[in-house]
Amino acid sequence: MNFTTRAFKEKRVLPGFGITMGLTLLYITFLVLIPVSMVFINSSQIGCEKFWEIVSNERVVASLKISFSTSLLAATVNTIFGLILAWVLERYTFPGKKIMDGFIDLPFALPTAVAGIALTTLYAQNGYIGKLFAPYGIKISYTPLGITLALIFISFPFVVRTVQPVLQNMEIEVEEAATSLGATRRQIFFKVILPELLPALITGFALAFARALGEYGSVVFISGNMPLRTEITPLLIRTKLEQYDYAGGTAIAAIMLILSFAMLFFINLFQWWAGNKHSTVRGE
Secondary structure: OOHHHHHHHHOOOOOOHHHHHHHHHHHHHHHHHHHHHHHHHHHHOOOHHHHHHHHOOHHHHHHHHHHHHHHHHHHHHHHHHHHHHHHHHHHOOOOOHHHHHHHOOHHHHOOHHHHHHHHHHHHOOOOOOHHHHHHHOOOOOOOHHHHHHHHHHHHOHHHHHHHHHHHHHOOHHHHHHHHHOOOOHHHHHHHHHHHHHHHHHHHHHHHHHHHHHOOOHHHHHHOOOOOOOOOOHHHHHHHHHHOOOHHHHHHHHHHHHHHHHHHHHHHHHHHHHHHHHHHHHHOO
């Protein structure tokens, strides 16, 4: 062992790879793998035929479509406006900037049930905003549109908080160099800024999507819970459990976990591809 290796090991704050990896696997196993595996164990006891009969039910399929479509739409909207908001907070100075930055985390602190009641009151046909759209025949509460708005509200901090650190570390000199070389604003954004932000944007999108997909408290009030129309999958699972239909509830939860994992896997795969492509372009 040479002096450099010995000095490097002496400077380590945490113990070696074996101990930290063991603690990591133990932590993940007890907090994630065991609880998730119980869903599949319980659902497997009903048999494949019964499982397929439950998950292919018209009401279950409709709830999955509503949950996934509204969650994807909410995550997409938050990705666009989250980027804009993060850009404003990091690149400009204006009165009340710190207050605005603090407001972003309010959905994390606000109980979801309180958020759901507030949004329902606001967007109902006699609410402050809902009554403005009612004369045009536009209904917000108790529709997929209302569900999407609730999901946007509870998941929008994720994109902002993942993009902000990247913007903080970006060197403005690179943009100035591109400007001096004759690049337009559009070219600077798509060729210089966006490639740097893309991994963070994908991460924020994935977090917002996952958060919206599992949301219950804020949606249950504004959705109206109408089967085949505005019933979300988490609510259907709870309904099954309240009816002591544990097999049906775990089967729906299992198919939702499978679909969620598949989508998040492809999102992470795209993030890995984008990160490698960006590193190749930079010559790293």
